[in-house]
Amino acid sequence: MNERRLRAALRRTRPPDVADARERARAVARASYASRAPGTPPRPRRIGLPAAVMLAAALVALVITLTPPGDAVADWVRDLVRGASDPPRPQPALARLPGDGRLLVSGPGGSWIVHRDGSRRRLGGYREATWSPQGRFVGATRGRDLVAVDPQGAIRWVLSRPAAVHDPRWSPSGFRIAYRSGAGLRVVAGDGSGDRLVARRVPAIAAAWRPAAHHVLSYVDRSRRIVISDLDATRRLGRLRAGIAVRRLEWSQDGNRLLVAGRRSVRLLDASGRVVTALDARAGTEFLDAKLSPGGGQIAIAARHVTDGRHEVLLASARRPRLRLRSVFRAVGSIRSVTWAPDRRIVLADWVGTDQWLFLPTGRGAAATAVGGIAAHFSPGRGRSRAAVRVESWCCP
């Protein structure tokens, strides 16, 4: 190996879209620096709007109301005026969860259960995990192993596969676990027996069990269609064209709605596959995560505004034909996922960019809280690895 040539080749191999990426990053860095608390010079005080500006604003509002392009203008004005939310001051330690239930968290330090009082129990060196119904057990992955453990971390059974195991999902009945191994989607009984293949060559998207139905599983097949299959009857109930690049599937608790989330669109389908609600991202925005509330009445969305690098947590009512969004938090730094508390009163936003968890109340009036140092909580002694710490789910009050 000629090291001089390697050096030259490394320098030539540049990331795509460098100039735009740099402008985006610069805007974010500016905003972040301007909003930092320590050492920040005092901001200029806001002054009252002169009458002419008020008049202009009234005219703009009139245009927005009366013209179809007003939507876009409204978004632009909203973005301009509102800017970022004021983030709450982060607590240094997770002293307690602000809602009932237990959190399941996975990261480089293994899988952990976080209890209401803030205490954490490490289950073992697992990479991904899923609750069983009522949180009585946890299904976890460890390389080529699918493992069932109790909440104290005691192993109940282990299933080994030739290829790495991912995306375990315990069925609402408690009697099945779906998981991916290699390129195949498989299902095993809750006691580790009866492992079998469901579909070959599926993309790396977790399957979703349909509640209120006996072992009905939905997944994305190799043609990017959504398949709904009754595993007990070995019968395919439907094969739907999603119309978007699917990244996540989730059924509502009553089994009547299927959330189909992609980077550019979020859709709610009924059981027959008809789109009942849809939301498409505006230009310059992409959706990073979308989750249905436990009752299925709302959707929480983590979105990224590509143009200025801000991230936002949005709530939408899932019961309206056209999703109307309400912003509950907006700031710089990646917000990678959202997780509903079991009582629907709080959305946990994983603010990776600042190594914080944000607990955002879904009702109006209540204050958000934040906890910092998440990487250190779940990767003790490693001092890095924030990107790999994930909130799996919040279960079982």
Place this chain on the structure above:
Amino acid sequence: MPSRALSTRTAAGACTAMPRSAPIAWKSRLGTAAVRRRSGVREAELVRAAQRGSAEAAEELFERHWPALHHAAFLVVGEGAAAEDIAQESFLAALRALDRFDRRRPLGPWLHRIAVNRAIDYTRARALRREVDSDALDMPTREQAPVRPLGDDLLEALAALDPDHRAVVVLRHLLEYTPGEIAALLDIPRGTVNSRLRRALDSLAGRLPELGP
């Protein structure tokens, strides 16, 4: 913060002319040890000014360091969007911790440590949750494969390495750290750095004969 700031107010209050041209700053950062030391003196002033609230100084630090963070992250993760996120998050993390930063030390290694470690973590996490497009499952035959520039081959060859090995290659041959410095950055023994480098270069040589001796 003015977007075209060409000057930086130092802690002493003097206004120092600062070229905004990132490639120059980037080259100087990659230059000899003497250049590094020289730029290090100015950098300490920039850090001090940024700690005291100078947005221009913060922007100059961005101009100096973000391109290298972005480039290094890209070579480790092999994805433009992820590299952008990692570089951005690394720089934001540094900004947030700037008040605690010891300005007698160079900023670059600290930033590179953050970015490379995040890139390694991201790569590992992605390996866990690899997103495979179904179309990608149909492997093209050799006859179908188009002729591609070396950059693509280099990325593929890097992708075949373990993330830790990739990081060592990038730190050594892009950012030009010595094995001892890499050991300190990654908190691993120097012997481990050398063995990872050797194994990585052997693997790259096997996949990229055009980079041979």
